[in-house]
Amino acid sequence: MNIVERSAIPSGALMLFGFPDVGLVGVIAAEHLVSELNLTEVAYMESKLLPPLIVLHDGLPHSSIRIFGNNKILLAVSETPIPADIIYPIVYALVDWGKRKNVKVMISLSGIPVQDRQDLKELKVFAAASNQNTLKLAQDKGIETLLEGYMVGPQAVLLQRCAKIDLPALTLMSQCFFNYPDPEAAAEVLKSLANVTGVKVDVGKLLEKGEEIRMKARDVMQRTQQEMSKMKKTQELDLPMYVS
Amino acid sequence: MAIKKKRQTRDEIDEYRENVDEWIEQFEKTLLERPSWNKTTSSIEPLRGVKVTPTEVVVTADLPLTKEKAVQVKPLDDRTLEISAKMTRKVRFKELGIIHHEGEFHMFYCHTHIPVPVHMDKMKVKFKKGMLEVHLPRKHEQVVLKEKK
Numbered sequence: 001m002n003i004v005e006r007s008a009i010p011s012g013a014l015m016l017f018g019f020p021d022v023g024l025v026g027v028i029a030a031e032h033l034v035s036e037l038n039l040t041e042v043a044y045m046e047s048k049l050l051p052p053l054i055v056l057h058d059g060l061p062h063s064s065i066r067i068f069g070n071n072k073i074l075l076a077v078s079e080t081p082i083p084a085d086i087i088y089p090i091v092y093a094l095v096d097w098g099k100r101k102n103v104k105v106m107i108s109l110s111g112i113p114v115q116d117r118q119d120l121k122e123l124k125v126f127a128a129a130s131n132q133n134t135l136k137l138a139q140d141k142g143i144e145t146l147l148e149g150y151m152v153g154p155q156a157v158l159l160q161r162c163a164k165i166d167l168p169a170l171t172l173m174s175q176c177f178f179n180y181p182d183p184e185a186a187a188e189v190l191k192s193l194a195n196v197t198g199v200k201v202d203v204g205k206l207l208e209k210g211e212e213i214r215m216k217a218r219d220v221m222q223r224t225q226q227e228m229s230k231m232k233k234t235q236e237l238d239l240p241m242y243v244s
Numbered sequence: 245m246a247i248k249k250k251r252q253t254r255d256e257i258d259e260y261r262e263n264v265d266e267w268i269e270q271f272e273k274t275l276l277e278r279p280s281w282n283k284t285t286s287s288i289e290p291l292r293g294v295k296v297t298p299t300e301v302v303v304t305a306d307l308p309l310t311k312e313k314a315v316q317v318k319p320l321d322d323r324t325l326e327i328s329a330k331m332t333r334k335v336r337f338k339e340l341g342i343i344h345h346e347g348e349f350h351m352f353y354c355h356t357h358i359p360v361p362v363h364m365d366k367m368k369v370k371f372k373k374g375m376l377e378v379h380l381p382r383k384h385e386q387v388v389l390k391e392k393k
Binding site for chain 1: 309
């Protein structure tokens with residue numbers, strides 16, 4: 001795994017993650033952040049472990065995993081689902097790179113699937129963190145803690161790795177659909193991000209474009225679902241057996 | 245007691261068949277991977293899901309850019325449901341940044357296999373914010389067994 005830097009990387013930035021997952025919450029939120037904050041590509045990931053795939057933008061090749069940023073924020077985004085069997089090396093590489101850049105805190109934006117999503121009028125956002133102090137950041141802002149349960153996917157590996165190397169990390173998860181793109185959930189997670197970090201964006205535009213986003217995100221969602229199935233994502237809905 | 249046991253066995257068989265159907269569907273998807281859109285019919289397949297509960301089968305489909313009155317849900321036979329919905333506007337490939345294919349789509353279309361027997365005639369349809377939900381009560385063919393004396 002190699003992270004190629006295209007421009008100077010700020011030290012002490014806030015590092016965010018938006019990876020394809022339930023409801024594509026992270027990717028939709030990340031895409032909106034890039035567009036609203038005019039973030040530019042500052043680095044990208046290259047590895048022979050990644051699928052033989054490039055993303056073409058304006059006729060030029062780009063890695064599917066890129067880091068956007070400005071002088072305060074770094075945002076790692078994957079435009080295609082990350083194959084289940086390479087989540088560990090990818091997340092480890094990104095976290096270790098962030099540590100070398102003296103990142104202050106890492107925050108992954110994601111979703112938590114709920115069965116009655118369609119009937120919910122308000123979506124709750126939950127948090128989990130790599131240590132108690134970081135968890136308190138969210139709790140102090142009124143964000144509920146995901147107390148017990150299983151977490152599966154990139155954000156799970158991120159929390160585990162950050163806990164091990166003592167890097168503050170937080171995962172913000174909005175209630176969402178499991179297998180349908182959910183722009184409303186992405187808007188909720190962005191509101192919580194603003195609440196915790198002060199990074200504010202207008203989510204009104206995101207909600208206005210909701211149906212268009214659902215249409216465009218259809219195929220990415222389907223492929224993400226296939227990868228989620230391989231990593232047994234539905235385990236997040238399992239009843240936990242407590243071992244203390 | 246005997247009725248309860250019979251029903252439990254039937255549910256277990258249904259669940260097994262459901263798992264096999266799901267496996268076949270996944271296998272077919274892998275084997276016959278194809279685009280989600282059909283240029284000839286200007287249609288795109290919606291994302292959809294099927295959930296089996298003890299009392300009903302719930303089919304959901306994501307139908308953005310559609311209105312309730314444009315959605316049609318029709319049983320093709322006792323185990324297949326056809327869903328179609330005209331969009332509020334045509335979506336051209338060009339709008340999605342695709343210029344190497346010419347074309348557009350203006351409707352969602354798919355048919356979905358129902359994994360267990362249901363009462364198609366008692367189908368109930370809900371539509372909210374472009375999300376379709378079809379509820380089909382399950383058929384439980386109960387056999388009443390006489391207890392041995």
